[in-house]
Amino acid sequence: MIPGPFSYHRPATVADAVKLLSTLGEEARPLAGGHSLVPMMKLRLATPEHLVDLHGIDGLKGIRREAGRIVIGAMTTQHQLLASDDIAKSLPILHETAMLIADPQVRYMGTIGGNVANGDPGNDMPALMMTLGASYRLEGPSGGRDIAASEFYQGAYFTSLEPGEILTEISIPTPAAGHGYAYEKLKRKVGDYATAAAAVVLTMAGGKVASCAIGLTNLHETPLLAVDAAKLVIGTSLDAATLKKAAAAAEAIMSPAADARGPVEYRKHVGGIMVTRALTRAAGRAS
Amino acid sequence: MAKTHVTMKVNGAEVEGLVEPRTLLVHFIRENLLLTGTHIGCETTHCGACTVDLDGMSVKSCTMFAVQAQGAEITTIEGVANADGSLSALQEGFRMMHGLQCGFCTPGMILRAQRLLQENPSPTEAEIRMGISGNICRCTGYQNIVKAIQYAADKINGVEFKEAAE
Numbered sequence: 001m002i003p004g005p006f007s008y009h010r011p012a013t014v015a016d017a018v019k020l021l022s023t024l025g026e027e028a029r030p031l032a033g034g035h036s037l038v039p040m041m042k043l044r045l046a047t048p049e050h051l052v053d054l055h056g057i058d059g060l061k062g063i064r065r066e067a068g069r070i071v072i073g074a075m076t077t078q079h080q081l082l083a084s085d086d087i088a089k090s091l092p093i094l095h096e097t098a099m100l101i102a103d104p105q106v107r108y109m110g111t112i113g114g115n116v117a118n119g120d121p122g123n124d125m126p127a128l129m130m131t132l133g134a135s136y137r138l139e140g141p142s143g144g145r146d147i148a149a150s151e152f153y154q155g156a157y158f159t160s161l162e163p164g165e166i167l168t169e170i171s172i173p174t175p176a177a178g179h180g181y182a183y184e185k186l187k188r189k190v191g192d193y194a195t196a197a198a199a200v201v202l203t204m205a206g207g208k209v210a211s212c213a214i215g216l217t218n219l220h221e222t223p224l225l226a227v228d229a230a231k232l233v234i235g236t237s238l239d240a241a242t243l244k245k246a247a248a249a250a251e252a253i254m255s256p257a258a259d260a261r262g263p264v265e266y267r268k269h270v271g272g273i274m275v276t277r278a279l280t281r282a283a284g285r286a287s
Numbered sequence: 288m289a290k291t292h293v294t295m296k297v298n299g300a301e302v303e304g305l306v307e308p309r310t311l312l313v314h315f316i317r318e319n320l321l322l323t324g325t326h327i328g329c330e331t332t333h334c335g336a337c338t339v340d341l342d343g344m345s346v347k348s349c350t351m352f353a354v355q356a357q358g359a360e361i362t363t364i365e366g367v368a369n370a371d372g373s374l375s376a377l378q379e380g381f382r383m384m385h386g387l388q389c390g391f392c393t394p395g396m397i398l399r400a401q402r403l404l405q406e407n408p409s410p411t412e413a414e415i416r417m418g419i420s421g422n423i424c425r426c427t428g429y430q431n432i433v434k435a436i437q438y439a440a441d442k443i444n445g446v447e448f449k450e451a452a453e
Binding site (some may be wrong): 002004005006007008034038039040041042053055065067079091102103104106109191 | 291307397403418422
C-alpha cells in the first residue's frame, strides 16, 4: 500500500505554512500527526499533490495559561496531553478522553489540532471541545480569527476552515473548581471510533446540578451539544426519572449512521446510556 | 518524482538514502537499510508489527514517511540486544516466558515494551496490557507476552521473577 506521489514541504513558521497552502491551492493538505491522512493516502482515498508538514513549526506546540483559560498548541500530541500534570489537575476530562483515543503508538503522533480540525464525526475531541466551551484560533491568508468550537463543524469532514487556513490553537476556559466530569465511550475494541460517546461537565450546589453541558460523539454527522438534555438536569439531584428524561432528550437529536458499529436504533439507544452514565459519574466526582 | 536526501541515526549508526516523499519509513528501513526485522503486518496502522522507537516515541513506521524522520534517532529490533550480543532483558523475557509462537509480532512488541518500561519501570499488569494495546498478537493470547514484560521489568529492577509461563 503505497500512497500516490506528492511533494513534501516543511515550513518553519505559520506564515510560511499559510503561504504555501494558499499558493499551492486545493491539492495541498496540511500534515499534522498524519494518522488519519496517511492511512487515507495509502488507500488512495486521499491523493494530495502537496503535503505541508507542520512538525517544523515550534510555535504550534505546547500548553500555556492565559487569564482563565488553557491554551493548547495544535501540534500538541495526545501523548503530551497525557503527560501534562497541569492538564491532569485542571482539565482531567481531557486526560480521560485522550486515553480513549486509538492506541499508545497513535497517541505519540496524533495531535489535538488534527483531531479537532479534520471534521471526522468519529473523533472524540470535537464534542468535548464543544462541551468545554472551547474556541479555535485559525490563521489564514487574510489574517487570524477565533471561532467557537460549537460553530466550527458543518458536516462530516466539512468545517469552517477556509482555503489556506490552519487551526493553530485551542483555547479552553478553565472549568470551575470542584466541577464534575466524565467522558463515556462505547467502542468495540481498543483503537476503534465510538459506537456512541458522551462528554459531561457539570457543577453541583447543595446536592443539585447547578450547571451542565453535554456533548455527543459519532451520533450525527457533526459533534452535538445536547442542550435540552443539559437544561433538563439543572436544578435536579439527577434522580432516576430525570436521568431517563435527559437520555430521551439527547436521543431525540441523535441521527447516527447505520454501519458496522450497529443499526441506527442501537446506536441511539447506547447513546442514551452513555449520557446517563456520564451524568452519573460526573455528579459523583463533583464537590 | 524528485528524490529527497535523508539522513538519520538507526541503531546508533548514521545512515542516509534517497527517497521519494511517499516512501514510508518502514519501506526505507526494510528495503534501503535492509533491516528486515521490522515487519509489515496490516499496513493500516492497527497491528503494531512495524513499531520502531523514534526520538523517544513508539511509532508505527508504516504510517509515517521517511522524509518525516529526517534527523531522527531510531531503534529497530536489530538494535535492542546488549552491546556484547547477549539478549536484552526483554528479549530474554520473551524467550523464558514463551512470549512468542510464530514471532511475527515480536519485534513490534519488544520495541513497544522497551519504551513502556522506560516510561514506567514497574508497570502493573493492567498498565502492561494498556501499554501494548496497539500491538496485535494472533498466537499467544497475550498471557505470556505480559509475563515476558513483567520478567524484564523485574530483571531490570533487580527483583527475582517467580512466575512460570502459562
